[in-house]
Amino acid sequence: MKLIKFYEKLLSEIEADIEIVIVVAKNFDQRFVDQEKELLKDAGFEGEQDETCLLAEKRKLFVGADSIKSNDIRSASAAAVRALLSRGYKIAKMASYMSHPTCTATLRAQVEGLLLGGYRFERYKSKHSTKGLHKVRIALEEYNGYALDVPAAQRAVDKGIVSAEATNFVRDIVNTAPDDCYPEIMAQIAGELAEKHPRLELEVLTPREMEKEGMGALLAVARASRHEPRLIHLAYKPENPVATVSLVGKGLTYDSGGLSLKPADFMVTMKADKSGGSAVLGILKAVAELHLPIEVHGFVGAVENMIGGDAYKPDDVLRAKNGKTIEVRNTDAEGRLVLADVLCYAQEQVQADYLFDLATLTGACVVGLGQYTSGVMGFAAEPVNRVLYAANTLSGELASKLEFNRFLRKTLKSEVADICNISNTRYGGAITAGMFLGEFIDEAHKDRWAHIDIAGPAFVEHPWGENPHGASGAGVRMIVRLLEKLARGDAHK
Numbered sequence: 001m002k003l004i005k006f007y008e009k010l011l012s013e014i015e016a017d018i019e020i021v022i023v024v025a026k027n028f029d030q031r032f033v034d035q036e037k038e039l040l041k042d043a044g045f046e047g048e049q050d051e052t053c054l055l056a057e058k059r060k061l062f063v064g065a066d067s068i069k070s071n072d073i074r075s076a077s078a079a080a081v082r083a084l085l086s087r088g089y090k091i092a093k094m095a096s097y098m099s100h101p102t103c104t105a106t107l108r109a110q111v112e113g114l115l116l117g118g119y120r121f122e123r124y125k126s127k128h129s130t131k132g133l134h135k136v137r138i139a140l141e142e143y144n145g146y147a148l149d150v151p152a153a154q155r156a157v158d159k160g161i162v163s164a165e166a167t168n169f170v171r172d173i174v175n176t177a178p179d180d181c182y183p184e185i186m187a188q189i190a191g192e193l194a195e196k197h198p199r200l201e202l203e204v205l206t207p208r209e210m211e212k213e214g215m216g217a218l219l220a221v222a223r224a225s226r227h228e229p230r231l232i233h234l235a236y237k238p239e240n241p242v243a244t245v246s247l248v249g250k251g252l253t254y255d256s257g258g259l260s261l262k263p264a265d266f267m268v269t270m271k272a273d274k275s276g277g278s279a280v281l282g283i284l285k286a287v288a289e290l291h292l293p294i295e296v297h298g299f300v301g302a303v304e305n306m307i308g309g310d311a312y313k314p315d316d317v318l319r320a321k322n323g324k325t326i327e328v329r330n331t332d333a334e335g336r337l338v339l340a341d342v343l344c345y346a347q348e349q350v351q352a353d354y355l356f357d358l359a360t361l362t363g364a365c366v367v368g369l370g371q372y373t374s375g376v377m378g379f380a381a382e383p384v385n386r387v388l389y390a391a392n393t394l395s396g397e398l399a400s401k402l403e404f405n406r407f408l409r410k411t412l413k414s415e416v417a418d419i420c421n422i423s424n425t426r427y428g429g430a431i432t433a434g435m436f437l438g439e440f441i442d443e444a445h446k447d448r449w450a451h452i453d454i455a456g457p458a459f460v461e462h463p464w465g466e467n468p469h470g471a472s473g474a475g476v477r478m479i480v481r482l483l484e485k486l487a488r489g490d491a492h493k
């Protein structure tokens with residue numbers, strides 16, 4: 001499903017093959033629902049969150065939502081589109097949903113849900129499905145009967161489209177097989193974005209240039225792959241920026257674990273280890289389309305972690321760009337090595353007001369927080385809280401804070417080098433990985449940095465909310481919201 005359009009019309013004036021009706025808080029007496037109340041009851045429809053009921057003769061699809069809040073409406077809209085994926089209806093219409101006469105947040109979530117729920121990845125299917133919706137037309141007519149401010153509603157719809165399309169763009173990259181999406185291809189995708197948007201500029205570093213930069217950690221991880229690494233720097237430069245933000249992404253196009261090889265079952269889905277880097281590209285696409293007055297620099301370390309005669313080894317000592325030496329004790333803790341160099345490079349290139357990194361960094365984060373929630377860490381509360389607020393309150397993505405502490409820092413001590421790439425304890429693995437990254441943050445950026453471990457939500461094995469199977473595009477909506485808030489000049493929360 002690709003197209004959403006807002007119509008300055010009543011529902012009855014809009015042509016469509018089917019109407020989608022959200023049944024909010026099991027209110028069967030609402031005017032969109034009450035006519036079909038008996039039929040719905042007969043069909044056993046109870047109006048539970050995301051429960052759907054198709055009344056084909058009435059040309060209506062009903063879907064339940066626990067409340068009219070953004071998260072429930074986003075999820076219900078996604079469920080409705082999903083229920084119609086294998087049907088013949090092409091064009092749907094629906095009312096607009098708002099939680100308050102002047103708040104368009106729910107309307108934006110509705111649009112996001114429709115586009116995110118309708119996502120399909122068919123690159124490798126011989127037959128592309130012709131079924132499912134092509135268009136959804138959203139009416140001016142509001143669920144509560146609120147009189148919409150048309151320009152505000154249109155803006156909410158437009159923003160919802162941009163953030164959902166950026167998320168789906170990231171899903172496409174992440175879902176692509178590792179042999180079709182390797183570092184050079186990621187750089188190519190960044191190049192296509194730069195060509196489309198006049199305010200995007202691209203610079204790509206090759207291994208020779210990275211050698212000159214002293215990126216011994218990133219280059220070691222990349223060595224055994226037949227695909228050369230790339231450091232992608234994609235920058236968005238508006239005319240009068242109110243702030244500058246750097247984003248760093250882990251772009252492991254495949255993580256086999258290296259010589260500390262992953263067990264077979266754990267290797268499957270490791271094409272998704274490029275989720276952080278892909279999210280950075282998607283965020284820049286959205287920022288350029290929204291024309292945000294913020295200068296945003298995206299840095300992606302695109303690397304493949306493989307085995308072979310040339311592979312880096314446990315016991316190797318690497319020198320990162322900032323001169324720190326790293327004892328390798330596990331080649332599967334490769335993301336932090338790549339990020340160490342990319343973080344140093346990003347800080348040298350740009351003095352940013354905020355520095356965020358996005359990475360599928362640790363299995364421990366998934367164990368600790370569950371597969372739906374990102375872990376957010378840093379030295380200072382302010383950037384961390386900004387991420388938490390943008391994620392949980394604005395975007396509908398889940399994020400939770402993990403605290404650094406001085407005792408865990410000590411577990412990274414090395415007998416032979418400045419630091420070890422793994423901790424000497426298996427407890428607190430998400431935090432020790434974050435603290436390792438902290439060693440590569442300079443004084444000037446210490447209070448401006450937050451690390452976001454998206455290992456849990458980045459890849460979906462059992463669909464949830466607005467996420468079908470496969471890549472979720474985690475991180476895109478939360479950071480886009482954070483940047484939008486920053487652009488408004490809102491004080492930090």
Ligand code: BES
Nearest residue numbers: 330332333335360361362363364422455
């Ligand atoms: N890419 C993985 C982390 C990961 C695991 C992401 C599961 C998504 C799902 C990372 O490079 C890794 O392998 N980390 C190790 C670190 C360990 C060796 C200290 C891990 O989490 O087991």
Ligand code: ZN
Nearest residue numbers: 255332333334
């Ligand atoms: Zn790994």
Ligand code: ZN
Nearest residue numbers: 252255273335
């Ligand atoms: Zn990894």
